Amino acid sequence: MKVGKLLVVFFTVVLLYVFFLDKAPAATFSGRSSTVVEWFEDPSDETAVPVYEYILLNVRDIDNDGMNFKGYGRLATDTQDVVEVDSRLYYAYLEKRGVFNSRVDFRFGRQFVVTTAGASILDGLDLIFNKVGPFNFRLFGGGYATYYEDYDSDDLIWGAEVNGLFLQNRLTLGLSYLQTWDESELTRELIGFDFDYDQENLINVYSEIQFNYINNVVSYFLLGAKYYRSPKWNLRAEYLYSLPVFTSTSIYSVFAVDEYEELMAEYTYNIGPGLRAFGTYSREIYEDFSDANVFEAGIEKIRTKQFSGYLTGVYRNDDDGQDLKGLKARAAWMFSKKFHAGVGANVDVLDRRIDYENNEDETTSDLFWLYGTYFFTDRVNAQLKLERASSDLWDEYYRGRARFNISF
DSSP, X not given: OOHXXXXXXXHHHHHHHHHHSTTGXXXXXXXXXXXXXXXXXXXXXXXXXXXEEEEEEEEEOTTSSSOEEEEEEEEXXXXXXXXXXXXXXXXXXXXXXXXXXXXXXXXXXXXXXXXTTEEEEEEXXXXXXXXXXXXXXXXXXXXXXXXXXXXXXXXXXXXXXXXXXXXXXXXXXXXXXXXXXXTTEEEEEEEEEEEEEEXXXXXXXXXXXXXXXXXXXXXXXXXXXXXXXXXSEEEEEEEEEEOOOOOTTSGGGGSOOOOEEEEEEEEEEEEETTEEEEEEEEXXXXXXXXXXXXXXEEEEEOOSSSEEEEEEEEEEEETTSOOEEEEEEEEEEEOSSSEEEEEEEEEEEXXXXXXXXXXXXXXXXXXXXXXXXXXXXXXEEXXXXXXXXXXXXXXXXXXXXXXXXXXX
């Protein structure tokens, strides 16, 4: 079933269920409609004008006993037939917390499941068993859905997770497991372990490990610590190891892949309300290329009155000559309660925007943008964003986006 039809079916079933249920007056609705129009040129210099209709719907207390529905999806078309844009059902599920003596939570429908062992889109059931001794247990399973491919009844995903709090809730430990199947063939089998220790007003130590059982290798490892004893400053350090995981049915699974490692240290200083300065050093470690040293330092202002923005300098150096000396900047101003606008620029910082659906990688050296939002009411607003991008690989190109939002 196409995603657009699936979206309509899900939302229609929920609405009918609510309206014809004897206890329907107890249900409350909220959500948002966003109509989006984009325009840009593709590599063939043809102008694409895709149009999207995003629908967010929340229905609370459907059964007058805590049953909720949450749904979000989009309908899409390109008015010029230049690029392929798909309708998508991001999520649509029923959920209820605290059933069976407040011990069980469940979600049923399309949802995004996240564990240290992996994350994916699931069409099925997610069950959480709370406070079984010091532990919480989780089981989930159903159809293995993706945005960019059709799937059938033999495409499955299932997994489990257990976690618990220890040492007066300062230590969290978790163990997870994930399998995916494509046409009855096992494609991924992953095991995850994570821990987080937080000594309040002193230090936070955390780690995540993912093990690829099919290939018998560690595919992801993160170890970090944050020292935050002073309210004025904090220091964070991390080590990252990453090895790509391809499904066993993918052609890429037979090729050797490179490991990536990174060492990072960041210092942050709180200057005043909403104002902070920071400096970051990263050591990027590659197998087949020269390692790189990346320095980034800047200042950021979170909006407390009218102004918000940031200014950051970036310097990257390696022996292969892929050096960068650039900056990131953004400035925004709230002119009134009705209107705020801003400008921004990324210059020589190699901004990457990957479109997985169309298998395109837009790597830009320079990106400039202008945006604004006008609030007609508290529930109705319009947004406009214009971009100019360029790089050594691509000529300059322009992109625009207009969005009209209605909340209810």
